[in-house]
Amino acid sequence: MSLSPEARAERRSARFIALWTGFVVLAIYTPILCGFVASVNKGRYFRFPLAKTSMEWWQKTFDSIEIGMLVRTSLAMAGLVTVIAVVIAFFGALAYARYDWKGRRLYQKLVLLPIFFPQPVLGLALLLWFNALGMQMSWQTAVFAHLVWIVPVVTLVMAIQMYSFDAALEEAAFDLGASRLQVLREVTLPILWPGIWSGALFAFLLSWGNFPLSLYTTGPDTSVPEWLYAKMVAGYTPMVPALGSMATIAAAAVLLGMGLLARALRKRPAQ
């Protein structure tokens, strides 16, 4: 079977695209792998190829009380951000995608503004603003800073899923005499759970990895990315790549766990 020149050209470009995508994915993960390699270096200073490997720095990082506190701070921030962001963004997404209302077009654009804004500048602006209000910086002020950026992102994530929501289902429930609360509990929420979960996932992981907003708004408290940055600039030890790798693995585990959970729930027959 001989292919037309058109079809052959198409096949060639498909192969190029697949190769290019593979190459870029490899490039994206190269630095993450480099960090991992540096973290299992036995000596204090990194030289490649490694003379000796050991998990000693992982152990040290794991046992460090200071790092335990950083992790707790980061977890507290990400947890609080997730809870608040999901609630605000759930209603935000309803306004974005579910209801037709007079100010919707403008609202859809205003929500995007914090996303289209450089985060370091937003962080500094918030620092100034908190200061003008006479507030003390702490991890709680950083939670607020994270929300300013994360709520719009989560709103978008949830809105994209809500677009496929069929309003007729809600209507039918109302017609059958269900109350508002019943409709929300029995119709709306079950359909929207996947969007809510992915929104929560985004909120948690984006807060966990955020650096530019935390840098200016945590005050004396320190999150994991902030500590890593401080040590990169001055005082490198292999604990830096070790903690970086741990943070990456933790994020991947959360993502994978949620993905598997979602798959398991989808397979379960509807009750």
Add this chain to the structure above:
Amino acid sequence: MNEIVASPTIAQARAAGPRFGERMLSAGARCAIPVYVLLALGFLAPLFAVVAYSFATPRGFDVFRTFTLENYRQILDPANTVWMSFAWSLGLALLTVAILTLVAYPIAYGLARLFGRSAGLVSVLFVFPLFVSENIRLYGWVLFFIKGGVLDGTLKAMGLPGAPEFLFTPAATLFGMVYVYLPFMLFPMVLGLSMVPRDLIDAARDMGAGRLQIWHEVELPLAMPGILIGMLLTFVLAVGAVAESKVLGGQSVIVITQDIEIAFTYAQNWPFGSALAVILTLIVGVLTVLGIGRLDLDRILGRRS
């Protein structure tokens, strides 16, 4: 275009039992209140504070009590080299956008058209780095490019002379920006390309259009809104980027956000830093408002109507 039509659901919900406030605001508007409050307190108010500070006496903290244009005069003073930071930031951001357009387009095309069932997994691979703090990823590149690092060591082990000096140059800063902002270009592009109906391409082909012609006359114009959002988003984020020039660029160039940061921290000159931030915000804000002002977001994000 779907215009504003009162949903029958809302009408029925109202009939079911009107509550306080429902007559004043529609259901959609009430749902938008928490987001609006957050944006007012966390975005608008801080920007207002920055504007207010930019008119305060240089090096002072007497905001709202003094009014002076001295900070702006300092920026415009030719003796001040801060304009170079603006030039670097704008130039690097433009280059980042140009390179990323070329890098991301084939991948976006693949995700929208070719990868089929594996597109979901490939997307996750591109999203995941967003959850790893950018300084961790940039530092990984330092380990890759540094003397005695992964690239250098590998080349030497192969009997080659080793890696060229790349780290701590403006090119390394650019490389870092291209790396960090890839997803922000890629995903809007995918949304844009997904908006092109397949039937239309088939129809064009049936009528005898060549591949280049289809791309140029059908695909590109229809995917343009998504591509433009990607370019805009990448540009505004790259203009304000600072981690790349600090970690990979070794401060071989000073970008504008770093000048702002210095004014806020070491120099303790908040009014001057604020004036710089106002100018940067104006650049970003004008571009953003022009860019997203006319978009139909319902269509781009995939509303079924």
